[in-house]
Amino acid sequence: MKVFVTGATGFIGSSIVDELLRRSHVVVGFARSETSADNLRAKGAQIHRGSIDDPASVLAALASVDGAIHTAFNHDFSTYMQNCADDGALLDAMAETLGGTGKPLIATSSTAVVPPGQIATEDQAASPAIPRGASERFLRFSETGVRTGVIRLPPSVHGKGDTAFVPAAIAAARRTGVSTYVGDGANRWPAVHRNDAARLFCDALERGEPDQRFNAVQDEGVAFRAIAEAIGRGLEAPVRSIPVDEAENQFGWLGRFVMADVLASSRLTRERLGWKPVENDLLADLELSSYFDPSVKALST
Template identity: 75%
Template sequence: MKIFVTGATGFIGSSIVDELLRRGHAVVGLARSDASATKLQAKGAQAHRGSIYDAASIVPVLNEVDGVIHAAFNHDFSTYAQNCLDDGVLLERMAESLRGSGKPLIATSGTTVIAPGHLATEDQPADPAIPRSASERFLRFHEFGVRTGSVRLPPSVHGEGDTAFVPAAIALARRAGVSAYIGDGANRWPAVHRDDAARLFCDVVERGEAGHCFNAVQDEGIPFRVLAEAIGKGLGVPVRSLAPEKAAEHFGWFARFAAADVPASSRLTRERLSWSPRENTLLFDLDSLPSYFDLSVKALSI
């Protein structure tokens, strides 16, 4: 197959491109810059110049490929709700362009589109009150001849090069001189290694059933207290419980993530696609990858 990948030079997208190429697929990656285009071409992929902010730059290439993996997303959390809406609009535009083609259109979503506090599963519909659910509205196009699918990613997609939520928590703990959790820290975070997530994206584009969601989850729910302890160990700083009313003062914008209880299962994904995680766990990576505690690593802004 010839697969078009957005976010093709990003943390997860680059791993997806590598896995597609390993499987013998041809890859066309979206590139916003000459540097991104050069990276893709060096791997043996084709570069298509365009941007997720300009749907007209993307739509023409859809007729030239056999399927699409949409792995790009704007991670500026100061405009998060709008970013989610924009992502949904782009996916609708792509799905409309693929109407009647039978081609796969596989997008990125999050396990957190399910209301918190209980184990999220693949067959639970996204809560429309949660902004990221906008990225799953396009799934209905399976009724119009598009093999739609969504890969739901957990809050932590980890591995070498991670700059997301866990590195943000590390940067915050370094700045504060303490690694904190809220209350008893029993709230849970699921996690997956980026290479396992990449393999799932490829499995779904190859043979995922239309209209379905798939959970890229290895660790169903690591207590945040345990994450805080691993961060404290890595930084050599004390670990402390915070009263809920002190969370915003300590964590800032990260407080809602530090408090989130969002466990998720991948049992149905494993059954339906014979997918099984085989890379390191998040706690193993925190214990073994020096890059997680490297001062030069730039994490999400805190």
């Protein structure tokens, strides 16, 4: 297949590109800059220039490909609500453009679109009250002849090159000199390795049925206290509990996430696609020195 990939040089998108090429697909990588284009050419991918800020540049690529994987997202958390709405609108436009073709359109969402207090499963629809759920609205276009599918990613997609939530917690611990968790730290995060997630995106592209959600989950729930303890070992820093009212001072923008208890299951994903994670789990990856390289820049607002 000839596959268009947005976010093709990102943390997850770059692994998807590698996996698609390994499976002998032709990749058309969406590149915002010439540097990104050069990186994709070096892998053997074709290039389509544009930006998600210019939806027309995304839609222009769809006529000449056999399917698309959409991983690009604006990760500026100061405009998170608008970013989610924009992503939903872009996916609607992509699905409308592909109407009647039978081509696959695989997009990215979050396991946290299911309200907390339950184990998130693939058959649960996204809550309309949760902003990221806008990225799943396009699933309805399966009725117009698009093979729609969503990969729900957990809070931690980990591996070498990670700059997201766990690195942000590491940066907070380095800044304050202490690795912390809130309360008893029993709240849990699901997690998956980036390479296992990439394989799932490709499996869904190749074999997924229309209008399906897939949970890219290896660890159903890792206690945040265990994450904080692993960070403490990696930084040789003390580990302690803090009360809820100190979370924002300790973690900044991450404070809203560190208290989340968002269990998720991938049982149906494994049954439907035969997907099986094979990489390190989160706590094993946190034993790697690369996570504690001070030159790594984590996401910020």
